[in-house]
Structure formats: C-alpha cells, structure tokens
Amino acid sequence: xxxxxxxxxxxxxxxxxxxxxxxxxxxxxxxxxxxxxxxxxxxxxxxxxxxxxxxxxxxxxxxxxxxxxxxxxxxxxxxxxxxxxxxxxxxxxxxxxxxxxxxxxxxxxxxxxxxxxxxxxxxxxxxxxxxxxxxxxxxxxxxxxxxxxxxxxxxxxxxxxxxxxxxxxxxxxxxxxxxxxxxxxxxxxxxxxxxxxxxxxxxxxxxxxxxxxxxxxxxxxxxxxxxxxxxxxxxxxxxxxxxxxxxxxxxxxxxxxxxxxxxxxxxxxxxxxxxxxxxxxxxxxxxxxxxxxxxxxxxxxxxxxxxxxxxxxxxxxxxxxxxxxxxxxxxxxxxxxxxxxxxxxxxxxxxxxxxxxxxxxxxxxxxxxxxxxxxxxxxxxxxxxxxxxxxxxxxxxxxxxxxxxxxxxxxxxxxxxxxxxxxxxxxxxxxxxxxxxxxxxxxxxxxxxxxxxx
Amino acid sequence: xxxxxxxxxxxxxxxxxxxxxxxxxxxxxxxxxxxxxxxxxxxxxxxxxxxxxxxxxxxxxxxxxxxxxxxxxxxxxxxxxxxxxxxxxxxxxxxxxxxxxxxxxxxxxxxxxxxxxxxxxxxxxxxxxxxxxxxxxxxxxxxxxxxxxxxxxxxxxxxxxxxxxxxxxxxxxxxxxxxxxxxxxxxxxxxxxxxxxxxxxxxxxxxxxxxxxxxxxxxxxxxxxxxxxxxxxxxxxxxxxxxxxxxxxxxxxxxxxxxxxxxxxxxxxxxxxxxxxxxxxxxxxxxxxxxxxxxxxxxxxxxxxxxxxxxxxxxxxxxxxxxxxxxxxxxxxxxxxxxxxxxxxxxxxxxxxxxxxxxxxxxxxxxxxxxxxxxxxxxxxxxxxxxxxxxxxxxxxxxxxxxxxxxxxxxxxxxxxxxxxxxxxxxxxxxxxxxxxxxxxxxxxxxxxxxxxx
Numbered sequence: 001x002x003x004x005x006x007x008x009x010x011x012x013x014x015x016x017x018x019x020x021x022x023x024x025x026x027x028x029x030x031x032x033x034x035x036x037x038x039x040x041x042x043x044x045x046x047x048x049x050x051x052x053x054x055x056x057x058x059x060x061x062x063x064x065x066x067x068x069x070x071x072x073x074x075x076x077x078x079x080x081x082x083x084x085x086x087x088x089x090x091x092x093x094x095x096x097x098x099x100x101x102x103x104x105x106x107x108x109x110x111x112x113x114x115x116x117x118x119x120x121x122x123x124x125x126x127x128x129x130x131x132x133x134x135x136x137x138x139x140x141x142x143x144x145x146x147x148x149x150x151x152x153x154x155x156x157x158x159x160x161x162x163x164x165x166x167x168x169x170x171x172x173x174x175x176x177x178x179x180x181x182x183x184x185x186x187x188x189x190x191x192x193x194x195x196x197x198x199x200x201x202x203x204x205x206x207x208x209x210x211x212x213x214x215x216x217x218x219x220x221x222x223x224x225x226x227x228x229x230x231x232x233x234x235x236x237x238x239x240x241x242x243x244x245x246x247x248x249x250x251x252x253x254x255x256x257x258x259x260x261x262x263x264x265x266x267x268x269x270x271x272x273x274x275x276x277x278x279x280x281x282x283x284x285x286x287x288x289x290x291x292x293x294x295x296x297x298x299x300x301x302x303x304x305x306x307x308x309x310x311x312x313x314x315x316x317x318x319x320x321x322x323x324x325x326x327x328x329x330x331x332x333x334x335x336x337x338x339x340x341x342x343x344x345x346x347x348x349x350x351x352x353x354x355x356x357x358x359x360x361x362x363x364x365x366x367x368x369x370x371x372x373x374x375x376x377x378x379x380x381x382x383x384x385x386x387x388x389x390x391x392x393x394x395x396x397x398x399x400x401x402x403x404x405x406x407x408x409x410x411x412x413x414x415x416x417x418x419x420x421x422x423x424x425x426x427x428x429x430x431x432x433x434x435x436x437x438x439x440x441x442x443x444x445x446x447x448x449x450x451x452x453x454x
Numbered sequence: 455x456x457x458x459x460x461x462x463x464x465x466x467x468x469x470x471x472x473x474x475x476x477x478x479x480x481x482x483x484x485x486x487x488x489x490x491x492x493x494x495x496x497x498x499x500x501x502x503x504x505x506x507x508x509x510x511x512x513x514x515x516x517x518x519x520x521x522x523x524x525x526x527x528x529x530x531x532x533x534x535x536x537x538x539x540x541x542x543x544x545x546x547x548x549x550x551x552x553x554x555x556x557x558x559x560x561x562x563x564x565x566x567x568x569x570x571x572x573x574x575x576x577x578x579x580x581x582x583x584x585x586x587x588x589x590x591x592x593x594x595x596x597x598x599x600x601x602x603x604x605x606x607x608x609x610x611x612x613x614x615x616x617x618x619x620x621x622x623x624x625x626x627x628x629x630x631x632x633x634x635x636x637x638x639x640x641x642x643x644x645x646x647x648x649x650x651x652x653x654x655x656x657x658x659x660x661x662x663x664x665x666x667x668x669x670x671x672x673x674x675x676x677x678x679x680x681x682x683x684x685x686x687x688x689x690x691x692x693x694x695x696x697x698x699x700x701x702x703x704x705x706x707x708x709x710x711x712x713x714x715x716x717x718x719x720x721x722x723x724x725x726x727x728x729x730x731x732x733x734x735x736x737x738x739x740x741x742x743x744x745x746x747x748x749x750x751x752x753x754x755x756x757x758x759x760x761x762x763x764x765x766x767x768x769x770x771x772x773x774x775x776x777x778x779x780x781x782x783x784x785x786x787x788x789x790x791x792x793x794x795x796x797x798x799x800x801x802x803x804x805x806x807x808x809x810x811x812x813x814x815x816x817x818x819x820x821x822x823x824x825x826x827x828x829x830x831x832x833x834x835x836x837x838x839x840x841x842x843x844x845x846x847x848x849x850x851x852x853x854x855x856x857x858x859x860x861x862x863x864x865x866x867x868x869x870x871x872x873x874x875x876x877x878x879x880x881x882x883x884x885x886x887x888x889x890x891x892x893x894x895x896x897x898x899x900x901x902x903x904x905x906x907x908x
Contacts, residue, residue: 003464075455378531420626
C-alpha cells in the first residue's frame with residue numbers, strides 16, 4: 001500500500017490564522033444592536049470578550065499571527081494527520097481519491113481546542129481570571145476546560161441538564177481538566193433561578209445555558225465568556241486545519257475537487273474550507289465546497305437569510321445569517337453539535353454569494369455511513385462527523401457513475417468514543433429520520449421580521 | 455518550545471518484530487501439559503491456534519518479518535507519536551527528561567491492535583472463518599473486533615457479565631466493528647450453562663469467559679481462539695512499540711536511563727522494553743526497566759515463580775511464571791487490564807534473572823498521577839496507564855532530589871475516554887487503596903504445589 005498518512009513536522013505548522021474576510025467579494029454585514037439596530041462596536045462587546053478577540057472579530061487583515069504560547073499548546077496534538085481513505089475507497093469501489101483530515105487526536109477529541117486555546121490565551125493576557133461557557137453534549141466544554149487549565153484560568157461550564165444527567169462522561173472529562181460543571185438551569189444565576197421557579201424539573205436548553213454563562217461573565221469584572229463556534233474569530237482560529245491540509249495535499253501531489261464538512265455553527269466547515277476557498281477566489285481554482293447540515297435542523301437549505309439573534313433568549317447582537325428563527329426547535333438527533341438554529345455570518349454570506357453549497361442529510365444515512373467508515377478505516381466517527389462522511393459517500397458514488405477520479409477531502413472533526421450510546425441506539429433501531437412540514441419550518445420566521453433594520 | 459512530538463514516516467516503520475528469546479541469557483522454561491507434566495508441542499496447541507502463531511510462540515529467531523498485509527493495516531495508526539512531556543516536567547520542576555510513547559491513537563485506543571491484527575491475519579491465512587476471545591472491560595475485545603473486520607473474519611467476544619452490564623460503551627464499539635458480543639456466562643457453551651445452572655445471576659469472571667471462548671473454538675473446525683497478552687507471540691508483536699521508540703529517541707538525540715510501563719499480563723511492558731533490553735544484553739547499555747503492577751494484584755513483588763495455569767479454570771498448559779495462584783482474586787480496582795494473577799513467561803524469567811525490576815503501586819497514587827498528567831499534557835490516560843505515570847513521577851522526583859537529568863521513557867498505552875467513570879469515582883472519594891494480609895497473598899499458593907514437575 002502506498003502512503004496512508006501524511007504528517008507534518010511541528011516546524012511546518014502554520015504560523016498565522018487565515019481571515020477570509022480579507023478575500024470575500026461581498027464583506028459580511030455588520031452585527032446590529034437589537035435596540036438601536038445600529039452596528040455594534042468593540043465597546044458593546046467588551047463586557048464579555050477581551051479586546052484582542054474583539055479586534056480579531058472585526059479584523060479585515062488577511063493573516064493574523066498565532067502567538068508563540070498558543071503554538072506551544074497546539075504542539076500537544078498539532079499538526080494533525082491527513083489520511084488517504086484507501087479502505088473506504090475499496091469498499092465503495094470508486095475511482096475517487098478520498099482524503100480526510102483527522103482532528104480527533106486533540107485533548108478533547110475534536111477540532112474545538114483549536115479555538116479554545118487562543119481564546120483562553122487572550123483572556124489570560126488581558127488579566128481575566130475565569131471563563132464561563134455553555135455546553136450541550138460537552139465537546140466544547142471539554143475543549144475550554146483543557147485550554148483554561150493550560151493558562152491557569154478558572155473555568156465554569158453550564159451544561160444542559162439533560163446531557164448532564166444522561167451523558168456524564170463529558171462532565172467527568174471537564175472535571176479531570178479542572179473545570180467546574182453545573183447543570184443548567186442552575187441556582188447560580190438569576191436566569192437559572194427564574195426558569196427553576198417556573199419549572200423546577202426543567203431539563204434545560206442551550207439557550208438557557210448561554211444566558212447563565214453570559215450573566216456570570218457580565219456580573220464579575222474578572223470573568224469573561226467564551227463561545228465555541230459561529231463568531232468570526234472562532235472560525236478564523238479553525239483555519240489552521242485547512243492550511244495544514246493545503247501543505248499535506250501538496251506532499252501527496254493532489255488537490256481537492258470537492259471539500260466537505262458538517263456545519264453546525266460553521267467552525268468545522270470554515271476550518272477546512274476557507275484556506276481552499278481562498279485559492280478559488282484568488283487563484284482561480286474550481287473546488288466545490290459542500291456544507292452538510294442535518295435534516296433535523298436545515299437552516300442552510302430551508303432557512304432564510306435574515307438578521308436574527310444568535311441565542312434563544314435574545315441576549316446576543318443581531319447577526320445576518322441563514323436561520324430558522326431563534327425559537328426553532330431542532331428535531332432530537334444524536335449529533336448534538338449540529339442542533340443550532342443559525343449559521344455563522346461568514347458561512348451564510350458565502351452561501352448567499354454562491355461560493356459554497358449546502359446539503360441536508362437524514363441521520364439514518366449518516367449513521368450507516370459512520371459504521372461503514374469505522375469498519376473500513378478503523379476510526380469510529382462522532383455522530384456530527386458522520387454527516388460529512390455520508391456526503392463523501394454520495395460524491396464518491398457519483399464519481400463512480402461518471403467514471404471520473406475526483407479528489408475529495410473531508411474533515412473528520414472528531415471521534416465517537418464518548419458517543420457510543422448513539423451507535424447503540426442506531427443498531428437497536430431506536431433512531432428515526434425526521435421530516436418537517438413547511439409549517440414547522442416557517443413557524444418561527446414571522447417573529448424575526450421585527451428584528452430587521454429599516 | 456523545542457520539538458514536542460517526534461513522528462516517524464510510514465517508510466520508517468519497523469519491518470520485523472523482535473523476539474527477545476534469541477537474546478535471553480536464560481531461555482524460558484517450556485510450558486507443560488498439566489496431565490503428563492511434559493512440554494507441550496505444537497500439536498497440543500493446534501486445535502486453538504493456527505500453525506504460524508504456534509511457530510512464533512516457540513521461535514528462537516531474533517527477528518520475524520511483519521507481513522505486508524499486516525503492515526498495511528498498521529499504517530492506519532502506526533508509527534505512533536513519541537512526545538516529550540514538557541508540561542509534566544514543568545509541573546514537577548524536575549531536571550529529568552520525560553518522554554512517552556502514545557499508543558492511544560489506535561482504532562481501539564490502546565496498544566492491543568498491534569497483536570490483534572497479526573493474529574487475525576495468520577488465522578485468515580490458515581482458512582479460519584471466526585475467532586473467539588474473552589474480554590473483561592473490553593479493550594482487548596475491541597481490538598480483536600477491529601482486526602477481524604479488516605480480514606473478513608467473524609468475531610465472537612465473551613464479555614464478563616458485570617462489565618457487559620456496567621460498561622456498555624466498549625460493547626457498542628465491538629458491535630460497530632462488526633463483532634458479536636455475549637455476556638458471559640452465556641447459554642452458548644456447556645461451561646456457561648453449567649455456571650448458570652448453579653447460579654443464574656452469576657456476574658461472570660475472566661476465567662469463565664476464557665473457558666467459553668476456548669470451548670467454542672475447540673468445538674468448531676472453522677473457529678479458533680485468540681489471546682491478548684501473556685503468550686510469547688503476543689509480546690513479540692508489541693515490540694514494534696519499542697523499536698519505533700529507539701528510532702524516535704535517536705532523532706531526539708537521547709537514550710533512556712529508565713524505561714517504565716504497567717504490567718498486567720506483560721504485553722505493554724514487553725512492547726516498549728524488549729528492544730531497549732536487547733541493547734543492555736548485546737551492547738552493554740545500563741537502562742533500568744521497571745514493570746509497575748497494582749498493589750491489588752502484586753504477583754511480581756509478592757508472588758512466587760512456579761508453574762501455574764494461565765486461567766482460573768485450568769484449561770491452559772502450565773506456565774512457568776510469577777503467580778499468586780490461578781484462584782487468586784485481585785482486589786477490585788478500576789484498572790481492569792491489570793487484574794491478572796500471573797505474569798507472562800518471558801517477563802517472569804527476566805525478572806527472575808534480575809534483568810528487569812518490578813514495583814507495586816496503590817490506585818489512589820495512580821489516579822492522582824493520571825489527573826496531574828491530563829492537566830499538564832492534555833491526554834486523559836487509561837487507568838492502567840496511570841500506574842506507569844505514577845512510577846515516572848516517583849523517578850522524576852528522585853532525579854530532582856539527586857540533581858541528575860535522568861532520561862525517562864514510558865509507554866502511555868491508552869487513553870481514558872471510555873473510562874471516565876473511574877475518574878468520577880476517584881473525584882467522589884469512592885476509591886480506596888487495598889492492603890492484602892500475608893495470609894491472603896499466600897492462600898492460593900498451596901494448591902499449585904501439586905502442579906510442579908518432579
């Protein structure tokens with residue numbers, strides 16, 4: 001067998017993050033203050049984020065240097081390997097060449113530490129003592145716990161109660177990395193107490209957890225808040241993935257015709273896509289980029305491009321994005337990381353401009369793809385990652401039908417070691433596909449009309 | 455920071471396994487037939503193992519070539535990285551240089567696939583259709599499930615019922631890799647039915663599971679049995695670990711003064727140690743080798759060197775080894791992979807000859823070391839692996855006391871993503887150390903006197 005894995009040396013790790021805003025033909029619309037409908041400025045954000053991250057959020061610089069201390073922590077697991085999926089190619093009997101970048105070797109088992117580490121670093125540098133965040137299934141909370149530990153910051157994680165109770169492994173991982181984890185709604189915040197007063201048995205939601213985390217940050221000058229996706233600076237931190245891939249594919253003597261990744265908020269998709277998308281914009285490459293969303297939360301394919309809140313409770317600025325409405329309730333699926341009502345501003349603008357594509361897949365097809373991949377390649381993928389794999393299989397089968405040796409690259413954003421209950425439910429026939437009616441898909445759109453600027 | 459990780463290219467992967475028998479000053483004593491007390495020959499083993507593996511078991515050749523098809527599968531995760539533990543060194547403020555080999559990037563998350571893959575390969579080559587095995591917590595069963603899947607073999611795993619019920623994630627991983635997993639005792643074998651007739655609520659034991667797996671193999675000409683540790687060929691397959699480390703340390707410009715690994719049956723310890731031990735024997739190097747066992751099962755430090763059965767039920771040949779007696783019941787600890795009454799023949803002979811050392815550690819010290827390591831290095835270690843880390847910390851603190859820059863290498867044999875309940879129990883104060891009385895340690899030794907040859 002020819003070479004399976006392509007490693008890079010630490011000396012070849014990218015020294016800068018790539019900021020796609022510099023190269024976008026249409027720049028993203030500004031976030032707006034929900035009261036004034038005017039663009040928010042750095043000062044509006046300073047109670048919850050440190051200035052270095054706010055400046056990255058609004059930056060139009062093309063490349064931003066990765067600080068030495070961040071690079072040192074990245075070296076714990078970066079550069080990550082890129083693999084040729086010989087096993088999957090053989091199983092599919094396809095002429096397509098399939099490559100995948102594997103982010104599961106990180107401390108938390110996914111791509112999330114790529115942004116958790118710089119976020120913790122810039123907060124530490126600003127004299128912040130503690131970060132708060134929310135987490136659903138726990139992947140992001142684990143990443144931030146690790147990052148805070150590295151820089152001596154405290155870490156408070158508000159974990160949606162139903163996950164806290166049903167998926168305890170992630171909670172224990174956060175504890176091991178030194179974080180305090182609270183089931184949300186909690187008694188530690190007014191937001192939590194208000195919910196509990198109404199419903200003492202509330203199982204929580206990501207929206208409530210965000211409210212609790214933000215309230216804790218706003219109420220303490222030494223504490224700030226951290227977000228794991230959606231925002232520009234978060235997506236930018238993830239571009240180290242695609243930049244490594246550019247080099248690794250060069251070593252493999254190849255270049256992708258198609259780049260694929262799942263999209264929840266957009267950080268995984270942006271991470272692998274943006275550096276290649278730059279080659280389309282600047283160097284005339286013709287790569288297709290496919291963001292894969294779950295049919296249970298199809299904002300890219302069934303949503304509208306409008307201003308909307310980033311959270312359920314309406315605490316954030318208004319963001320111009322593809323959305324199903326901030327009160328949309330995604331169908332219950334096992335890929336918790338993809339259950340988000342909107343898409344990041346950058347991915348939304350790129351989709352609107354036709355620079356990327358989107359597709360929505362049902363979870364049974366995704367789990368089937370995940371099992372095929374595990375058996376062929378020896379890595380059990382996280383449920384989120386199976387969405388990318390299912391699309392890869394579709395494209396590889398299409399390549400076979402057309403008899404063309406397309407080169408396909410996807411981001412295997414994390415492993416499924418802590419998600420085995422999902423596979424068990426799949427094997428036991430407990431999972432279903434979900435088909436929304438048009439009424440359900442549009443039910444939460446009317447209320448966001450009032451949020452649009454004049 | 456200087457280089458943290460040392461990768462090898464796939465082209466640098468060792469092409470041969472190393473068989474330490476060739477270099478041992480005193481060769482291991484032969485296994486004996488329990489009835490005749492005569493050495494067992496290849497024919498005695500052929501009902502349960504294919505001839506290629508039997509020949510490896512008795513081989514005195516120094517190097518045995520790794521077949522191309524095995525190398526191809528190894529490339530899914532091998533060569534594995536070796537890391538410099540800068541974070542741990544800083545935490546301990548030690549002059550010692552600490553390196554670790556990380557085997558957690560494999561399909562099952564530990565070193566076990568290194569032997570599962572060749573075992574499945576040689577069985578496939580011999581026309582075998584199905585492998586059976588036992589598994590306790592499930593690490594070995596997962597590795598064999600993956601390996602069988604790669605070569606199109608069926609895989610039947612008998613999993614100790616208490617683990618099957620309490621630790622379901624590993625069972626789901628085996629299913630994902632295509633294996634059938636049965637709670638043991640089961641109704642599928644006479645051995646299982648006999649136990650269930652006596653005690654329908656039996657929670658099982660490794661000994662019972664071995665009996666079931668062997669019975670299924672003996673009773674079907676297309677089925678054979680596979681073991682994950684203890685035997686000579688199993689230890690030999692793991693030597694790819696230490697051989698890679700030799701090269702990686704050469705690139706780092708370093709050589710170990712001390713090599714450390716946990717010892718359950720011995721495959722992890724042998725894997726990293728034997729290639730370096732060869733340098734002691736052949737090239738006059740003076741490295742110390744420390745096998746770390748749990749105080750809950752201290753065969754190396756409190757056992758006797760005698761012939762004993764490898765399993766509880768007495769189905770195996772008699773093996774010359776350090777043992778606490780095949781009916782010894784280890785104290786309940788979370789490192790299930792270390793709860794074995796004996797040590798492999800090769801490790802036992804080397805300890806008897808003073809070529810390696812042994813130490814027994816309590817689990818609270820080990821979990822404390824595991825948490826320190828996770829926070830400093832970003833990898834949550836498996837409970838088994840924490841035993842090695844605790845010894846590393848002892849040696850690094852000794853080096854500090856002596857003011858010498860010792861070089862310490864250890865094998866981080868697996869991650870703890872699927873073992874988080876153990877950490878939770880540790881944090882919640884539910885774990886205890888265990889101190890055996892002399893009576894308890896010797897209670898099971900009298901009955902093995904009758905097993906010794908004249």
